[in-house]
Amino acid sequence: MPSAYQTATTKAATAKVAAGVKQLTRAKQQLQKAPQATYLYNDRTANVGYQDYFDESKSIAAIAVIFPGFFLFIAVLITFTTISRMIEKNRREIGLMRALGYTKGFISMKYVIYSILAGILGSIAGGVLGTLTLPKFIFSMLSNNNLTHYVGVIPWAFIVEALVAGLIATLGSAAVVLIINLREKPTELMRERAPKAGKRILLERIKPLWNRMNFNQKVSYRNLFRYKTRMIMTIVGIAGCTGLMLAGFGIRDSVNDLIPDQFNQVQHYQGIVTLSDADKRVHDPNIKAQTAAMVQSITVSPTKGTKRNATVTMVAPKTPTKLNDYVSLTSTQTGQSEKLTNQGVIITEKLATDMHAKKGSLLSAKLGNKLLKVKVAGVTKNYAGHYLYMTPKYFNQVSTTTYSPTSHLLKLKSESASQRQKTSRNLLKQSGVMNVTYPRYASSSLGTVGLSSVVLIFIALSAALGLVVLYNLTNVNISERMRELSTIKVLGFYDNEVTAYVARENVVLTLAGIVFGWGIGLILHHFIMIKAQTGAILFPLTVHYPGYIWSAVLTACFSLAVGVITHYKLKHIDMLDSLAASE
Known part of the structure; x- marks a missing residue:
């Protein structure tokens, strides 16, 4: 028989358990009445800083697809001109070796090896140097509080593509010119190539205009159309560089106009x-x-x-x-x-x-x-x-x-x-x-701040390329016409007149290249800005008049600088050696 004490203890414990059960029941009821928690899962794309960086990266990737292609095209053009001129300059040497019994393959090996070395070394050096410097510089412009550590990767696939393109430019141009020259007989190769005969040009048929030109102007325009290949290559080279610069200025204008156009033309509330x-x-x-x-x-x-x-x-x-x-x-x-x-x-x-x-x-x-x-x-x-x-x-x-x-x-x-x-x-x-x-002043997340700065890099590179193009083509022009320029100096032309004789042609070609370049730049700008549209951004397709002016002025300045260099080269032409070179 349990004692009275044990019975009282059992009853007290039972009461405590019953009270605990009631408390748990009330707590459960209150928990059921409470609103259900909502859990949200966000990846890093929901972070504004990350999304800004990704949007800017996509826009720059769109630019990176176009600009290197045009740079490569202009570089191929210049390389082709340089290699072709080098082989043309050695026509007599090639003819002499043919006459001495050397095979075409042996003669070609010198120029093939030179072309391969130039293509490989130039492509690798430029590719590696570019990938080690430009991406890091661009990353520093785009980096924010979320992304501060730069991890460089060398894109070997792109370097291989650049290498192949460089070899096509150097080795291809050498192969084409060698095939053309080696078809000729040794006696023909040892003779100086006859200059192209002059022809009547279209301007001569416009009598009111032609009759108002002086002698030097008529000679310059005839020379322009006599050397059509050089004229086309010069115009294309200048137009490409001018177009790249105008596209760069246009991209900057479109990026800078995005917020003003949105909040001035579309949304009028602040x-x-x-x-x-x-x-x-x-x-x-x-x-x-x-x-x-x-x-x-x-x-x-x-x-x-x-x-x-x-x-x-x-x-x-x-x-x-x-x-x-x-x-x-x-x-x-x-x-x-x-x-x-x-x-x-x-x-x-x-x-x-x-x-x-x-x-x-x-x-x-x-x-x-x-x-x-x-x-x-x-x-x-x-x-x-x-x-x-x-x-x-x-x-x-x-x-x-x-x-x-x-x-x-x-x-x-x-x-x-x-x-x-x-x-x-x-x-x-x-x-x-x-x-x-205030939407206008909270719009820094539109992903365009770094893009505008990066564009300045492409403008600077385009300008540098323009200088190289003009200098290279002018050098080729002078070397091809050394006998002609020596002849007019012997006939009594002063140094300034000889320079004007060449510079007049360069001015016309530069102006033509600028005009064509503006058209190319507009097409490039529209194409790039359409490709650069990411997220909720639609760039206005605007190019302000300073872009046209600056692209033309920079090209004209490079042409003037090349003209000054050309003047000093023409002053020191050895007339006797040039005229006796083919004897």
């Missing part, structure tokens, strides 16, 4: 105030005008086809007729002003491109946990960000929830930094104000 009750107006002396609107971040995807998603800002103004005072909706097809209707939504141009959408297309828009099916009623111009505009009535048609504005769009009297901060502090003190943002 601030957005998020409110718990958007029907309530906010007050501040700096506010010029305001209008209520539903501003929400939504996820848009096509109803069929590609599964690509885009984060879009939905703007539904409470008074649609007032929207044009805050946002300019301009049709991409007609260029006319678009108006919101109850028949569909208006989306921005880059969003339409990404979603493969056009007028009449259906899109899926996810707002929170709700999925909306919307019809595209128009596409409007926009440069930064994805936007979707609709009327309150259309929102009520496609959504199960009732339209309710969330924000006010603000137009400010003063946009200075101090005034914006003062306005923000004042608004945040007012009841119902949850947040104040």
Whole structure:
């Protein structure tokens, strides 16, 4: 029989257990009533700093596809000219060796080895030096708080491609010229190649213009058209360099115009105030005008086809007729002003491109946990960000929830930094104000800061290439016409007149190259900027007049510098040796 003490202890323990069970039951009930936790998983692409870097990298990659190709083309042109001239200069030596019984293969070996060494050493040195310096320099311009450690990688595949291109330029040009020369007889090779005969040119048929030219001008224009190959190569070389420079200036203009065009031509409001009750107006002396609107971040995807998603800002103004005072909706097809209707939504141009959408297309828009099916009623111009505009009535048609504005769009009297901060502090003190943002001044995340700086590198390299092209082609021109220039010096031409004799042709070719270069630069610029469009950015295709001027002025300065160097070379021509060289 248990004692009275044991019975009391058992009852006390049972009571404690029962009380604990009741507490656990109440806690479980309270836990069930509590809202369920929502867990979000974000990868590093959700980090603004990483995304900025990736967007800028993609834009620079688009530029890197075009610029090296043009650099390589100009380099191949110059290399071909240099190697060809070297072999042409040794025609007598080649003819003498042929006459002495040397085989064509043995004679060719000297130039083949020279071409191979030049191609291999130049390609490897330039490739390795470029990959060790330029990427690190560009990375330092793009680096941010998230990416600060540079890890260099030598892209051997690209170096091999450059090596192959270099060998094609050097070895290919040598092979072509050797095949042409070695077909001739040794006696023909040992004789100086006869100069090209002069011909009547098109300008001679324009009598009013031709008759007003002096003798020196007529000779210069005849020489230009007599050496057509050299003329074409010079124009192409100068046009390529001018085009590269103009494309570089155009890229800088497009990048710099992105934010001003977005917030001057498209969006005319400066601030957005998020409110718990958007029907309530906010007050501040700096506010010029305001209008209520539903501003929400939504996820848009096509109803069929590609599964690509885009984060879009939905703007539904409470008074649609007032929207044009805050946002300019301009049709991409007609260029006319678009108006919101109850028949569909208006989306921005880059969003339409990404979603493969056009007028009449259906899109899926996810707002929170709700999925909306919307019809595209128009596409409007926009440069930064994805936007979707609709009327309150259309929102009520496609959504199960009732339209309710969330924000006010603000137009400010003063946009200075101090005034914006003062306005923000004042608004945040007012009841119902949850947040104040200024989109224009929060747009540093558009991924264009480093791109503008990198473009300056390409402009400088293009300018340097232009100098090399002009110097090389002018040297070839003088070496090919040494007997001609010596002859006119013997006939009594002064040094300045001999220089003008050559420089006059260079001026005409430079001007022609600049004009053609502008056309090439515009095509390059449009192609690069279309390829460089990443994320929600659509670059304006603008090239300002200083770009044309600077590309022309730099090319003209290089031509002038080469002309000065040429003048001193022409002053020291040994006339007797030049005239007796073929005897």
